C-alpha cells in the first residue's frame with residue numbers, strides 16, 4: 001500500500017464506496033479505496049435487483065457500453081400473498097421498462113462489484129483488496145486516517161465510511177453502537193442453476209428478459225419479512241429476509257427457513273431440478289430514518305448501509321448506496337476546492353441527501369415497519385383474507401353471486417371495516 005497521504009480514503013468497495021471513490025477521482029482527487037474482501041464483491045450479498053437510473057447518473061449508458069456484467073433486464077415484477085397452499089399473485093409486465101434508461105437489471109454482485117471497482121480504478125482510484133480497517137486515526141479531535149488490521153496507517157483529508165451494515169467505522173467514530181436485532185433483518189440467499197430456456201418457459205419470459213417475484217404471508221412463518229425469487233441468465237436467486245429479532249424469538253436458522261421456503265408450492269415448481277450454486281447470508285439495515293447515525297464529522301462521512309440507508313418497503317438499498325456515495329464524493333470534491341474538510345463544510349452532504357430522493361423517501365416510510373410489525377393482522381389475517389376472497393371470486397359453485405358477496409362481507413366483518421381502514425392507512429406510503 002502506498003505510504004503517501006491521500007485526499008480521501010474510502011473504506012468498503014460496495015456500491016456506496018465505489019461510487020464515492022469514482023466521483024472523487026474524476027474530479028482529480030487522490031483516492032485510496034480499501035476493501036477487506038479478496039476482491040470487490042467477494043463478501044457482498046444482494047437479491048439482486050440493480051436500479052439503472054442511479055448508476056446511469058455515474059456511468060452514463062452503462063448497459064450499452066463498458067461490458068457491465070448484467071443478468072436480465074426486468075420486464076415483470078410480481079407480488080404474491082400466500083397461505084400454506086394458496087396464493088394470490090398480482091404484478092405488472094411492460095416493455096416500457098426497457099425504454100430510455102431501463103428500469104432495473106438483475107445482477108450477481110460478485111461479478112458486478114469487480115466490474116464497478118475496475119471503472120473506479122480506470123478513473124484513477126487506487127484499490128487495495130484484502131485490507132481490513134480496524135481503527136480511525138484522530139488528531140486534535142478530527143479524523144485524519146485509518147489503521148488496518150496489519151498495522152499499516154494511512155492518512156487523508158477525509159475518510160468516507162462505506163463499510164456496510166455492520167459499520168465498524170461508524171462505531172469507532174462514536175456514531176452508533178451495534179444495531180439492535182429490531183433494527184436489522186437477516187437475509188439468506190441461494191443462487192440455483194437453471195437453463196435459460198427453462199427459466200423463460202417457467203416465468204413466461206421472452207429470451208433474455210427477466211422478472212422478479214416477492215412472496216409475503218405464510219412463507220415468513222409469522223415473522224416480518226418476505227421471500228424473493230429473481231431470474232438471472234442461467235440461474236435464479238431465491239432468498240428470504242426477516243427481522244433478526246424475529247429469527248431470535250422463533251429460534252429458526254435462516255438457512256433452515258430457506259429450505260422451507262423452497263417447499264412452498266408457489267416456489268417449488270419454479271425451482272424444480274435446480275442445483276444450488278452458492279449460499280450466502282447478510283444483514284440488511286431496516287431501522288430506517290430513526291436509526292440513521294450522524295452523517296458527517298470533521299474529516300469523516302458515512303454512506304450507504306453503514307448509515308442505515310435502505311428502503312425495505314420498496315426493495316431498495318444498492319441504489320441509495322450509489323446515490324449517497326456519489327453525493328459524498330461531490331461533497332469532498334467541493335471541500336477540497338475550499339481547502340476545508342471541517343464538519344461545517346462536509347454538512348453539505350446532508351443537504352444534498354435532503355434534496356435527493358434518499359432522505360425524503362426515508363422520512364416517508366419511517367413509521368411503516370412499526371405499523372406493520374405491531375399489527376399481527378398483516379402477517380396472518382390479511383394473507384388468509386386475500387386467498388379466501390380470491391377463492392370466492394373465482395369459484396363457480398351454483399350459488400347466486402349475491403351469496404358470494406354476503407360471504408365476502410362476512411369475511412371482512414371478522415376484522416371490522418373500521419379496523420381494516422386503520423390497518424391499511426399506513427400502507428398508502430408503500431403503494432407508490
Ligand SMILES: Cc1cc2nc3c(=O)[nH]c(=O)nc-3n(C[C@H](O)[C@H](O)[C@H](O)COP(=O)(O)OP(=O)(O)OC[C@H]3O[C@@H](n4cnc5c(N)ncnc54)[C@H](O)[C@@H]3O)c2cc1C
Pocket residue numbers: 011012013014015016017034035036037040041043044045046047048049050051131132133134162163164165168187188189239241281282283284303304305306309310315316317318319321
Ligand atoms: C439478501 C439481500 C437482498 C438484497 N436485495 C437487494 C436488491 O434486490 N436491490 C437493492 O437495491 N438492494 C438489495 N439489498 C441491499 C443492498 O445489498 C445494500 O443496500 C447495498 O449492498 C449497500 O451497499 P454498501 O456499499 O453500502 O454496502 P456493502 O455492499 O455491504 O459494501 C460494504 C463493503 O465494505 C467492505 N468492508 C466492510 N468492513 C470493512 C472494513 N473494516 N475494512 C475494509 N472493508 C470493509 C465489505 O467487504 C463490502 O465490500 C439486499 C441485501 C440483502 C442482504
